């Protein structure tokens with residue numbers, strides 16, 4: 001990047017000036033902190049929209065019978081809820097965290113490709129807008145599940161599906177550009193004195209995640225393009241009457257889809273690996289094994305996809321292979337959990353809000369890991385597949401996993417972002433409210449699934465009534481917790497006590513050497529070797 | 540209020556032990572060797588997970604309570620231990636291998652469909668199941684029962700087996716090794732009866748198989764387990780498992796009914812006969828998309844009222860219903876008489892003014 005670019009970006013020739021005033025600051029910005037903020041607010045909005053859809057779903061499922069919506073609209077709700085949470089909330093939130101934190105953590109002044117950074121963000125609102133606009137089209141929004149299996153998503157889908165395909169393409173562009181930017185930043189913009197094995201774990205996990213994104217998103221783009229041509233140009237990739245195969249769609253989808261679930265959890269592992277050492281006041285146990293475990297999970301995530309397809313009629317040899325490969329993932333995942341606990345062991349722990357979220361992450365994510373292991377056992381999956389047991393599993397890993405780490409990260413780094421502290425008392429109330437309600441919401445779903453309730457149904461038999469009602473009540477309570485969360489964040493930004501440079505006693509990392517509210521342009525001079533060593537997690 | 544009391548009693552019930560059976564907390568053991576093997580495997584893995592959880596979470600919570608600053612704990616500074624890392628890599632691998640052995644055995648057993656005594660072909664349709672007994676020459680469609688359809692919007696009056704009842708049960712003999720051939724006519728469905736341990740995708744254009752030998756006489760219920768569109772939640776499965784003698788009787792009886800239907804397709808029907816028969820065929824097969832009053836759900840599902848097809852040439856109407864078009868499924872699995880009746884009904888109900896169609900017209904159009 002030339003100086004000329006930087007000049008237009010900030011509107012000044014002088015780097016040390018602050019941001020432009022007004023709305024144009026946000027539209028034209030190439031500053032990683034501004035873009036990080038934009039991503040985070042976007043993701044937050046999407047959580048609320050996707051959450052509102054979840055409320056509709058839980059209201060309809062509150063008791064047997066159809067009270068609120070018709071089945072077709074119900075399917076639109078589940079589909080859009082899934083798509084928005086995955087592509088609109090979790091992924092952009094992690095990119096936002098990456099934008100804010102990675103340059104500060106590697107001692108770089110900004111992302112390597114700031115212009116592209118601006119573009120990868122600004123694609124998102126358009127993609128999201130296109131996706132949401134399908135609700136107002138004839139035939140309604142996509143109603144074929146976030147996994148959009150053909151031929152329900154091709155021959156039998158509403159016309160709005162072509163807009164869905166376009167939106168997925170845009171989201172894919174945005175993710176790939178974000179990933180390229182992170183790889184370039186970590187590899188080229190890292191402080192010259194910083195070796196790879198000095199990098200904080202959040203940077204490591206994001207670097208590895210970026211390679212997953214670059215490998216997986218083009219496959220998704222391929223899948224939706226084949227759908228597009230099947231729908232509009234007479235091809236028959238997924239249509240048996242034309243010599244195609246609908247099961248091939250599932251192979252392609254899950255070849256993207258399984259890496260995708262790790263895209264949503266690896267950065268979470270990174271976040272937790274920062275918070276636990278801080279509040280245990282003890283170095284991370286096994287820094288290098290954490291790095292290797294992350295890399296092996298990423299590799300394995302490419303070779304287990306068909307564990308989502310045990311019932312499609314795969315040959316036994318295939319089922320055996322995918323069962324064994326899936327079980328293997330439990331090993332590096334276990335290594336991570338053991339390392340976190342070994343980090344807490346004999347520490348000197350305090351339980352500020354970020355730590356509460358991190359500890360409950362370890363506990364609840366591991367529950368999701370256990371159910372994942374059970375699902376991976378191919379014969380048992382016959383009874384679990386496509387039931388509420390699966391719904392419970394992936395909400396334990398995604399909500400109390402991925403989302404939990406995002407909330408933990410928000411409380412942990414908010415002082416550095418805003419220069420203000422949040423209200424610790426209220427934040428603790430919020431934590432307990434959320435952690436209790438989320439379990440009331442999702443734990444009974446294990447029972448529902450085992451008792452035989454299929455997923456993606458708007459109405460159910462009478463024996464499922466009690467647990468559904470409990471789950472819905474938990475859902476409403478969990479939904480309401482976001483009102484408090486919003487209040488705490490806005491209150492902190494507006495009225496928070498000023499923060500210190502290093503608000504957490506045991507925190508390590510280059511970001512904590514910056515001003516209480518990180519300067520608009522940080523690390524214009526790269527940090528020294530001495531500083532890097534002092535702040536390294538691998539010491 | 541009533542719901543609230545049941546809710547409270549559930550919460551109380553959760554604390555007592557015999558609640559397991561009542562509220563269905565766990566997987567069913569089922570009535571086939573496969574379902575029992577799966578159940579055992581499920582319980583084995585479950586208890587292994589519980590044991591690991593007790594150790595891991597025990598250590599974590601012990602640490603949370605014992606190693607806190609407020610208790611004066613001073614942080615140790617140890618980290619990195621190759622020995623520990625090796626230990627917690629190797630031990631899980633051993634446990635996983637021990638889990639994989641029984642899992643592989645069950646998997647290989649249940650995929651072996653070579654030992655079947657009889658075959659049933661199952662075809663998924665949006666949103667009903669078709670059952671064919673190839674050797675016996677029996678074929679029928681199984682729809683969600685009218686009692687369930689009627690009470691979807693009526694919360695005060697839910698029938699027993701709400702959403703788990705159909706108009707025609709699949710009938711199978713006990714103690715017989717049965718092979719299921721499963722396919723679909725439109726989108727992907729999944730035929731699942733938990734008590735049999737059988738759950739298999741029904742893929743359009745391909746045939747999957749599964750097998751079961753059912754040990755106990757009884758009625759077993761299941762549901763479609765793959766999102767298949769609007770009424771995915773409304774296409775249950777009900778199987779009556781009967782003694783071999785009762786099964787033989789049922790087969791003879793069904794064959795007689797099929798013969799009578801074939802005979803009636805050869806006669807000429809009066810318009811009122813066709814309309815009466817047609818209304819019931821329409822309500823079971825067509826009303827889910829075109830609505831009972833013929834208003835449809837435009838733009839996806841066109842109205843029958845004033846439809847150009849229903850008021851146009853009979854050949855086009857017959858052709859469309861026989862072969863389907865886009866989202867409109869084929870109905871060639873219905874008998875000639877039923878098809879003639881439903882087409883006549885569509886052409887003359889809802890204020891339409893089409894002609895009468897006879898079974899022989901349908902027969903020659905096939």
Ligand code: HEM
Nearest residue numbers: 261264265307308369372373375376385386390394397398
């Ligand atoms: C211990 C590691 C894990 C294992 C062994 C595992 C295994 C599985 C299996 C076998 C399924 C398919 C279930 C079925 O459809 O019958 C599944 C579903 C799913 N998993 Fe995991 N999983 C693990 C961790 C994760 C993580 C970390 C995430 C994301 C953060 C995740 C997200 C999902 C999602 C979203 C689904 C549902 C996909 C759908 O809609 O069908 N899983 N998992």
Ligand SMILES: [Cu+2]
Nearest residue numbers: 258305307308
């Ligand atoms: Cu997977």
Ligand SMILES: [Cu+2]
Nearest residue numbers: 763765767771
């Ligand atoms: Cu279905």
